[in-house]
Amino acid sequence: MKKIPLFPCFSRRAAMLAAALSVLACLPDSALGRVKLITLPVRERVEIQLDNPRATLVEEERFVPLVKGENQVDFSWASTQIDPNTIVFRVVATADEAAPDVKVLSVSYPPNESALVWTVGASDSGSARVRISYLLGNLTKSFNYRAVAANDEQSLDLSQYMRLQNLANEEFANSGVWAGFGPQFLKPIGMNETKEMLIERYKNVPIQKTYTCNPVEFDFLDRAQNKLRVPMHYVLKNDAEHNLGAAPLPYGKVRIFIQGAGDDPQAGTAFLGEDWGQFTPKDDEMRLYLGVAQDIVVKRTIEKNERKRITGNLHEHDVIVKYEIENFKKQPVTLDVVESLRHIRNEARGDSGRDVEWQLGKETTFEGGPDSERSTSEQVVFHAQLPAAGPEGKAEVIVHKLHVLLKNEW
Amino acid sequence: MNPLARIMFAVLAFSAAAPVARSGNVDLSTVPERKSVQLTIYNSEDLTLVRETRVVTFKKGANPLQFSWANTLIDPSSVELKFLTAADQLDVLDTTFPHDKPQMLYWNVESELDGEATIQITYFTSGITWSADYVGIASADESTMDAEGFVRVTNNSGEEYDDAQIRLVVGTINLVEKIAQLAQIPMSAVAEMKSEELSTLRRSAAMDAMGSVSGRGGQSGPAPADGKEIIKEGLSEYFIYTVEGTETIPNGWSKRMRSFEAEDVPLKIEYRYRPKEYGDQLVRMYLMTNDKPSNLGTTPLPDGAIRVFRDNGRDGLSFLTQQTIKYIPIGDKIELNLGPDPEVIFELVKLRSFRDAIWMQINGTNKYQQVGEDAQRTEVNSSVAGWDDHSVFAQRIRNYTSQPIGVEMRRTYDGHVVFRSPLEPKLHDYQTVEFRAGVPPGERTELLFEVVQHHGYNAKQNNVTLEAAEVVRD
Numbered sequence: 001m002k003k004i005p006l007f008p009c010f011s012r013r014a015a016m017l018a019a020a021l022s023v024l025a026c027l028p029d030s031a032l033g034r035v036k037l038i039t040l041p042v043r044e045r046v047e048i049q050l051d052n053p054r055a056t057l058v059e060e061e062r063f064v065p066l067v068k069g070e071n072q073v074d075f076s077w078a079s080t081q082i083d084p085n086t087i088v089f090r091v092v093a094t095a096d097e098a099a100p101d102v103k104v105l106s107v108s109y110p111p112n113e114s115a116l117v118w119t120v121g122a123s124d125s126g127s128a129r130v131r132i133s134y135l136l137g138n139l140t141k142s143f144n145y146r147a148v149a150a151n152d153e154q155s156l157d158l159s160q161y162m163r164l165q166n167l168a169n170e171e172f173a174n175s176g177v178w179a180g181f182g183p184q185f186l187k188p189i190g191m192n193e194t195k196e197m198l199i200e201r202y203k204n205v206p207i208q209k210t211y212t213c214n215p216v217e218f219d220f221l222d223r224a225q226n227k228l229r230v231p232m233h234y235v236l237k238n239d240a241e242h243n244l245g246a247a248p249l250p251y252g253k254v255r256i257f258i259q260g261a262g263d264d265p266q267a268g269t270a271f272l273g274e275d276w277g278q279f280t281p282k283d284d285e286m287r288l289y290l291g292v293a294q295d296i297v298v299k300r301t302i303e304k305n306e307r308k309r310i311t312g313n314l315h316e317h318d319v320i321v322k323y324e325i326e327n328f329k330k331q332p333v334t335l336d337v338v339e340s341l342r343h344i345r346n347e348a349r350g351d352s353g354r355d356v357e358w359q360l361g362k363e364t365t366f367e368g369g370p371d372s373e374r375s376t377s378e379q380v381v382f383h384a385q386l387p388a389a390g391p392e393g394k395a396e397v398i399v400h401k402l403h404v405l406l407k408n409e410w
Numbered sequence: 411m412n413p414l415a416r417i418m419f420a421v422l423a424f425s426a427a428a429p430v431a432r433s434g435n436v437d438l439s440t441v442p443e444r445k446s447v448q449l450t451i452y453n454s455e456d457l458t459l460v461r462e463t464r465v466v467t468f469k470k471g472a473n474p475l476q477f478s479w480a481n482t483l484i485d486p487s488s489v490e491l492k493f494l495t496a497a498d499q500l501d502v503l504d505t506t507f508p509h510d511k512p513q514m515l516y517w518n519v520e521s522e523l524d525g526e527a528t529i530q531i532t533y534f535t536s537g538i539t540w541s542a543d544y545v546g547i548a549s550a551d552e553s554t555m556d557a558e559g560f561v562r563v564t565n566n567s568g569e570e571y572d573d574a575q576i577r578l579v580v581g582t583i584n585l586v587e588k589i590a591q592l593a594q595i596p597m598s599a600v601a602e603m604k605s606e607e608l609s610t611l612r613r614s615a616a617m618d619a620m621g622s623v624s625g626r627g628g629q630s631g632p633a634p635a636d637g638k639e640i641i642k643e644g645l646s647e648y649f650i651y652t653v654e655g656t657e658t659i660p661n662g663w664s665k666r667m668r669s670f671e672a673e674d675v676p677l678k679i680e681y682r683y684r685p686k687e688y689g690d691q692l693v694r695m696y697l698m699t700n701d702k703p704s705n706l707g708t709t710p711l712p713d714g715a716i717r718v719f720r721d722n723g724r725d726g727l728s729f730l731t732q733q734t735i736k737y738i739p740i741g742d743k744i745e746l747n748l749g750p751d752p753e754v755i756f757e758l759v760k761l762r763s764f765r766d767a768i769w770m771q772i773n774g775t776n777k778y779q780q781v782g783e784d785a786q787r788t789e790v791n792s793s794v795a796g797w798d799d800h801s802v803f804a805q806r807i808r809n810y811t812s813q814p815i816g817v818e819m820r821r822t823y824d825g826h827v828v829f830r831s832p833l834e835p836k837l838h839d840y841q842t843v844e845f846r847a848g849v850p851p852g853e854r855t856e857l858l859f860e861v862v863q864h865h866g867y868n869a870k871q872n873n874v875t876l877e878a879a880e881v882v883r884d
Contacts (some may be wrong), residue, residue, distance in 0.1 A: 021544075046728045049722070049726060049727065049728055049729065051728050052728065052729045053721070053731070055729050057719075057727060057728065057729040059726050059727060085543070085715065086717055086729075086732065088545055088719070104668070105638065105667075105668075106638075106665055106667045106668075107662070107665065107666040108659075108663055108665045109562075109564075109663060109664045109665070109666070110662070110663055110665075111662030111663060112662070113659075133719075133870060135725055135729060175417060176726075178722075178724070178726075184724070191511045209606075218754075231651060248752045265504070279752075281752065281755045281808070281810070282755075282808075282810050283808065284755075288572075307790070309778075309790075310781060311770055311781055311789050311790075311792060312773075312789055312790065312791065312792030312793050312794065313792070313793045313794060314768060314781060314794050341799065350779070354765075355763040355799060355801065356763065357763055357764045357765050376759050376760055376761060377760045377761055377762045377763045377801070377802075407764070407765070408765040408793045408797070410762075410793070
């Protein structure tokens, strides 16, 4: 025999943990009464949809017993951040032909209570499969990554995790969890629980280790000696060629490790540091900061700054930026030299507020010219090939020049 | 519920000069029940017109009637009594607002009738409001949407109107005072206001307009399993929803009812870059039309929140957006902003900048000379007075979705600008250029355009001119 609990109204909500659903077996007017006969349909299925970046949608499915005619279905919640305006009640079509036709006639909201009462019309007595969905606060997700680079730093294994934090004051038995991409999980999620789930493990992702100098973004290491800071990055390209590209990579913390050189690379794994991985669309690059390279020294000076009058107060400026670069590493290295033309103009003649009109001069020495992919009218990127240091650790001084004509300034 | 709040209507059981008799300590009164009540609720103002009828037994001679509304939000200046039957035999001789009881009045009715008559009392109250809201669920392939509209009536008036017929007015009316303020002050103070003007204005705004629409529905039994219909009709500049049958909304409660339901509303997806409207980002839009071919168009859509979901194709929903829509007339467009799409990348890159058409003004004169015009002579004593800034841009769009997309872009420029491109743009307004592009699934496109800005002496206008031309990268 089905057990139908008899609850006085005031204790009913206290008896529930949080979100509760009950069907009142009585007439509409008794919604205000003190003593009620109610059935408590249990959750059959819960889905937690995390695909929206700003909101978490919870969907729960229950079988609700209804009588022919009007029924009151009471939904209440306590100490949870359910947004009552987002609650949607849907009747799910079933193959069962005996299932009644069910329609929500109206919804009533009692004062000063986290509850609502659906008035549901049923064509016949029977059970209806209903799905109730709502936005729930304090059930949040974040992403994080674990990157383990091979010892030669040519590739890495990237593990992507989703971390679900449940501070919603509600527990969910086996619930479907979906991030909007990747696999769907079926996990129980307890109250105040944090659950980390592996979304994907990307093996053998080819990476590029870069050394970059950029006075605007990374500043000088030693301004008095004109020495630029040279940060190192691992660059991952989010495309199929690099064993990625299934989906955009969401923002998240990346912990970076490197394998040891010995026979057992796992044993020698060392922590290299961590960085925030920015949101990376497909075909874009994720750059992970590894720290400052101590073995590459770049001295940047302005070798030439000459003003030529065209007419009246209209001038052009002939500017040469000189780089003296030493690589003390035992391997040859490519250095990315990045310059903002606005910054060069401001150094050479002060800020005029106008866009910079410029041309590369003949004395520019970087082989291959500027990187056409990454250079724009505001910024130029060059690549400098640095040979390995000599046997005694002696580094050759490589000199490069960036020659720029700044035109039509006043 | 406030147990003290009660609208009371009483027939006082004493005969002669009512004011004298009332001053005694012992009163006897009978309380005729409300026979019917109709609420006409406005959503643009905190205003509800209440029209209630009661059956009163009159005796020949003077019949004092008392009407009180303790702890409610009724505007005392608006209370009116009308006789629906035996009107020729009944007259209100005077109306008294006692100074010591602010929320009460007495009508002194002279009757030639010995028997029953139906009276109608009308007044304005505040505290009963209604609002609209909508839920849309897009199909998994996003070609159609199932939409539902709701109206939600909230009763915070302090009074319970049982089995009330409910009418909702869509549209804006003019009020010179807030009812809630009037409800707080005694009639003596209200009387000192320009009451004539006040009530005239209010009546012309609300009562006249609504009086001409006959109420529908009436008493009904339990609602059918289909739910109640909400009847919609236009009236002057307003639109009136009448809820079928009657409703009881206890004080403090609110009730939400379905006002329409539409299945398979055709849906169009467009991507838009309109920084003035949607911020500096490319957003994804759902576009629909509130008309009959779209299975809509039975009613204008009043202001309200809409919550948009999508069937995620895995037996569940995805939440897309929640936003407020402004009143949408029948036949007008419904535009829903779903925010940026991580599968569509939109980047603007400035490829080149240069200047030309530089004009020098010889200092201290009105003489101008263009640079390069007279190359052999360098005029030292001159200053730049006019020039053109050229900027070449590449608008890059990458489409990682599985569908072809249409993108509309608007860019606004200040000053005298020439927009040069092969993109077949048009002017949205004098300073805003609009152009479109389509991107097949999985592909990328690059749109080149050049913006020429005339400055100083060269600026002759304050607008954008379009020029069809090929633009080269460098």
